[in-house]
Amino acid sequence: MSSAVFAKSLTDSRRGLIGWAVGIALVGVVYASTYPSQKENTANLPEALRESLNIDATAAGYLHASVFGVILPLLAMVYGIMAGSRAVASDEESGQLDLLLAHPVTRTSLAAQRFWALTVGALAIAVLVWLGLLTVRSSAELTSVTPLEFLAQCLNLALLAVFFGALALGVGAATGKRNVVLAASAAVGVLAYTASTFAGQLDADWLAWLTPFHYYIGGEPLRNGFQWADAAVLVVASAVFVGVGLFRFNRRDVNA
């Protein structure tokens, strides 16, 4: 299998990807650096409020609730959706897919290579976030979280981005319509995020199991290290999205 599409996807997106990776890493670093000042505030919160915010004064607790709990997963999700929508739907709408598929490349190969490219992008972002956090780990008093535990959470961050990338790519491969991709992915993202937030408050575990955010952070990798089962769920779900999208892609007409 030729890797020309894979290589081109990466080179084409390199500027955007570098921007994303640096941006996300910076956001992570800046937020994480506020831990020393926030620690006091958090400790002063009433116990009940702390409970409901799912936050505690430890480094892991702070990172879990703020950096890795809100801002980074949302950015990772947006990256995934954008990269996934570009993979098939955007090219199809602009008419460029016609030319590529008139070459000796199968649809499966084309979509798969683009999926690998977005996966590599997600991993690159996660690695940069990890390196960024390591640089401020001691200055921001985060030494209670080991580098490996940081890595575990960053891996899940990458897998979360891949999950949404696979969703967007799958919907794009199935429909070829960028609007549908963006609407569907955003809807899933919002629903999933809301569900994961409410699940904690309602003690509805079954609801949590339905959302990718649960598998991303529910196992608290910052405290417990690698959560292989959770990671596997994200990987399998991504594979299913891509697989279903390809199934449909291979059987439908390419839109003119």
Next chain:
Amino acid sequence: MELRELTKAYGARRGLTGLTLQVRRGEVFGYLGPNGAGKSTTIRLLLDLIRPTSGEARVLGLDPRADGVALRRRVGYLPGDFVCDGRQSVRAYLRFLAALRGGVPQTAIDALADRLGLDQTARIKSLSKGNRQKVGLVQAFMHEPELLILDEPSAGLDPLMQQTFLDMVAEASAAGQTVFMSSHIMSEVEAVADRVGIIRDGRLVALDAVANLRSGTVRDIEVTFDAAVPPGAFEDVAGADRLRLDETRTVLTGQVAGSPDALVKALAAHTVLSLRATEPALEELFHTYYDGAEAAPKATSASRS
């Protein structure tokens, strides 16, 4: 290339209806029709970009669906509206497309680009429409495919480049390559095509050698004489009912269907100052083939042909 009863339905509207067509190896086939007639639909079926509702196509002896990769390796394709993207240079983009085919010698790419006057260092997004079309032509020709499928190939090219393009087609044909090119302009096709198929509303309405097609068409003529000719001078010419002399009897206007031979021989008896005969436009050709078959041409649908 062999199409049998190929049909493609798009909802209520028919894309193609029972298209049966054979293109021989090594020939240049002109595929003519107005916008929306089904030209691009046919071409996209051949490349397995869309699938037929019924019927069958064989291209280079292969099934576009089952043997798609093997088939497309041997085909060069220029899409109807060739779009290419981005910040990259023309050279990088052509290299990428070449890599999709497992590599094409750089010399072949350079030779084609030079011939078309295409600057390979230019950024794709800075290119004019004509120059983009040249990129499309280079990528279609560069691997010297056995079959060239060109959808409206000379769109956006200036007349000089159109000539260069026609030369390229003629050379490809001489080298044994088969060329299937669509157009809505007769003149673009007639110079190089061996045979022409005319499609309208998804149906093949004519299929013949270019010369034969022309023989049935109608031309407008206008002849000026240096002196009045006798009133009944052209009464005996076949189809004379469509010719008319003005009151001074020095100007003859009207239409000639098919061969103008009889008229020319009748004209020879007089002193002709000027003679004008229009080339039958494709549109008239359609009407010739359509007379009585269907009412006035339908409005072109929103989608491409």
